[in-house]
Amino acid sequence: MESQAESKEVNVRVAVRIRPLLPKEKLNGEEVCVRVVPNSNQLVMGKDRAFTFDNVLSSKTTQEEVFQLCVEPLVKSCFEGYNATVFAYGQTGSGKTYTIGGGNISSLTEEEYGVIPRAIKQMFDIINAEQNISFCVKVSYVEIYKEELQDLLDVDKSSKEIHVREDDKGNTVIIGAREVECSTLDEMMSLLEAGSAVRHTGSTQMNEHSSRSHSVFTVVISQTWTEGDVLATKRKQSQSESIDGLDEEITHNTCAKFHFVDLAGSERAHKTGNVGDRFKESVHINSGLLSLGNVISALGDPKKKSTHIPYRESKITRILKDSLGGNAKTVMICCISPSTASFDESLNALKYANRARNIKNLPIINRDIQSIRFEEMQSEIKALREELARQRTSILSAGGTEIDLEKAHKDASQIKKLEEKVIRLQTECGHYRVIAEEAYKQLIQIQGKDFLSRSQDIRLKDWLDLMEEIKNKVPSTLSRDQWESQTIKDLQSELRKAREDLKNDEEIFADKTKEVKELKARNVELVRHL
């Protein structure tokens, strides 16, 4: 995928959500130490510590309002091809899991659903209402537990099989995690529920169901649409006025991912009462959050602007690299408890959140590199064709012969046929390659498994060897990228040839026009003589 830069940087948006006092806190006689300034995005901690954020959500804000204010715009952006991230940050027990919505979903009413169930519902609503675009939606769900990646959609998978890497464009990718294609909301909801159920949680003095890991639920949305399909629909709806500017042959591809991140909460050992394993978890949680704090500081502190950003210090900061200071649109929801007993922790969280507001991202639309080049070529071809048509008309008005026109027409249709053939073959080849590579990835995991008979295993091995051979052979010494660019080069040379033909035609037409003019002049002369 190649990316197109949008012209302007945008800041990470920061919302603060204050949860209500919990019954237990009320019983303990704890009091509220934070208030929201009415009709503003301000809150005041204690007597006079005022903070302003992009959104300040009071304890009365509903789950639907949180979604509408903070996440709905990101879902829309994702369909435009932008990567998006929403992450919840805050002290243990401050309401992160409740807000993000990856907890025990089956125990919730729909009104209590957090951000993820609402966002994926909206995604499928958009998909189901769209007639002209074909979608492929995939989901993965991982957690970082004691600094190791675990697959929440495949608990048997060893953490050693999952890695955070950068692809050749510098984008962060999680390799090895199970990715499941979903065609309905129900399918995705089941995966969210199943994955959330196996997440590491435990009881602490601060939170009965405390998340002991950072979780990342990722939805990848790929879209393909042709302007031809849009035209067909518009024609069906007789919307001829909005047809201008569309070209039947142009295909668009975008692919964007949406990360929903529920961080483990920062905690103080003496408050959580953690000992043994729970304490060890605490150490990992706090060190991951410390790295995140360092990244936020380095990016968000204007004085530290040009210094090194310590993304590599922990897994969570590596995963969030695109989301903080990268190419995604990001919203941070900082959750705080309103209780006086959590004053210091809430104040700290607000200071971090305040710094995060200064982080600038450069969102880009993720588009397939080939489709960008195809589009460029297709529009060039279109321009050439128009030029040819113009030439033809001018010859006609200058008295060109039928034969000239016939030749020009023949050439143009030959060029068109060639272009169509090249594009068709290219698309067909691309599809087969994607399917074969997908099968190869799946089959490599099955190889050697007990449930295969010996002969099946041998046949599978032969297939994999053959695939390997083809991968190495096609084309023998070229990498896939080189091969793709070779194909693009072939297309370009076809184009060059078409352009040369056009130039030749232009010259012939110019000669013919001159000849016709001379003949006319001679005729006039002759008539005058007679």
Ligand SMILES: Nc1ncnc2c1ncn2[C@@H]1O[C@H](COP(=O)(O)OP(=O)(O)OP(=O)(O)O)[C@@H](O)[C@H]1O
């Ligand atoms: N806005 C809210 N309205 C009502 N109850 C809430 C709200 N936010 C959180 N709670 C309740 O507060 C408790 C703690 O919330 P939650 O588990 O989401 O915290 P957390 O920040 O994810 O904690 P940890 O970091 O320990 O996992 C839960 O019982 C949850 O239902």
